[in-house]
Structures are given as structure tokens and as C-alpha cells.
Amino acid sequence: MASYEQIKKYIAYWFQLGKKVLINNGQETIKPQIVLSKDRYSQEFEECWQKIISSESGDCYLEGTHQTFQELLSSEWDINSCSRCSMPIPARVKGMPSECCPCFDLPSWPNTETPLPRSPISSKLYLVSICQRLLNINNKADIDTNSPNSQEQEFKAS
Numbered sequence: 001m002a003s004y005e006q007i008k009k010y011i012a013y014w015f016q017l018g019k020k021v022l023i024n025n026g027q028e029t030i031k032p033q034i035v036l037s038k039d040r041y042s043q044e045f046e047e048c049w050q051k052i053i054s055s056e057s058g059d060c061y062l063e064g065t066h067q068t069f070q071e072l073l074s075s076e077w078d079i080n081s082c083s084r085c086s087m088p089i090p091a092r093v094k095g096m097p098s099e100c101c102p103c104f105d106l107p108s109w110p111n112t113e114t115p116l117p118r119s120p121i122s123s124k125l126y127l128v129s130i131c132q133r134l135l136n137i138n139n140k141a142d143i144d145t146n147s148p149n150s151q152e153q154e155f156k157a158s
Contacts, residue, residue, distance in 0.1 A: 002079045007079065008041075012041060013119075014102060014117070015031055021061070022063060024058045024059075030048050032044035065090060077093065085103045086116070
């Protein structure tokens with residue numbers, strides 16, 4: 001069963017490639033111009049998301065698919081990566097897989113020459129995690145150089 005967060009990410013990735021979401025049983029389409037804003041989703045994307053999850057919007061689904069977002073929240077569906085393009089796609093938990101990836105009508109996709117769609121990234125948290133990894137490496141190196149075996153090898157080398 002896909003979660004709201006997985007579906008939100010799924011929509012955001014496909015919006016970044018130009019796909020639209022059909023709402024009100026396909027009578028209207030929506031697509032934000034800007035999906036990401038620094039370390040979060042844009043206000044425009046968040047407004048689209050609220051419209052998508054609103055009960056007043058009827059059946060909503062991604063352009064090129066037939067599964068409504070309500071269906072994706074059921075135990076019959078999950079969100080997995082496409083084996084062809086690695087984008088998130090709806091996948092049946094049991095039974096026949098979905099007909100195709102929503103990328104089928106995108107010209108020259110998958111394209112490994114361009115950056116792939118992504119989720120918002122907090123630069124501060126990302127840099128803190130790099131610092132932590134570097135500190136762990138330095139601490140491990142200090143432990144290795146202070147171990148009896150490394151001191152013994154230094155003594156033998158002199």
C-alpha cells in the first residue's frame with residue numbers, strides 16, 4: 001500500500017518531467033510551474049497537492065496512467081521504481097503489473113545526460129551528514145594509528 005508521502009513524491013517526480021495530473025475524473029489538468037523551492041516543495045506544488053487530495057476533486061490520476069490516487073492508497077497497489085528509467089511507478093502488489101511506465105510518451109527518456117527528478121534536499125542537513133562522516137573517518141583513523149599493532153609496525157619500520 002502506497003502512503004500519502006510516497007504518492008506525493010511520485011507526483012513531484014513526474015511533475016518535474018512535465019507530466020500533469022488529471023482531476024475531476026479527467027475533466028481538468030493541473031501542473032505547477034515550480035515543484036521544488038530550495039529545501040522543500042514549492043508553494044505552487046503544495047497547492048496542487050492539496051487540490052489532489054481534496055475529496056471535492058473526484059478521481060485524480062497521473063497523465064499516462066489509469067490508477068487513481070485513491071486506488072494507490074489501497075492494499076492492492078504500491079509505488080516502485082521502473083526497471084527501465086528508475087522513476088517511481090504504480091505497481092500491483094499481486095496480479096498483473098500495470099500496462100507501462102508513464103514515461104512511454106516522453107521524448108528521449110530515459111536521458112542519462114540530464115539530472116533526474118528529485119525530492120527536496122536540506123543543504124544544511126546534507127552538509128552536517130558529510131561532516132559527521134568525515135569526523136567518523138578521522139576518529140577511526142586516530143584509533144587505528146593508536147592501536148598496539150600500528151605502533152609495533154612503526155617500531156619495526158624504524
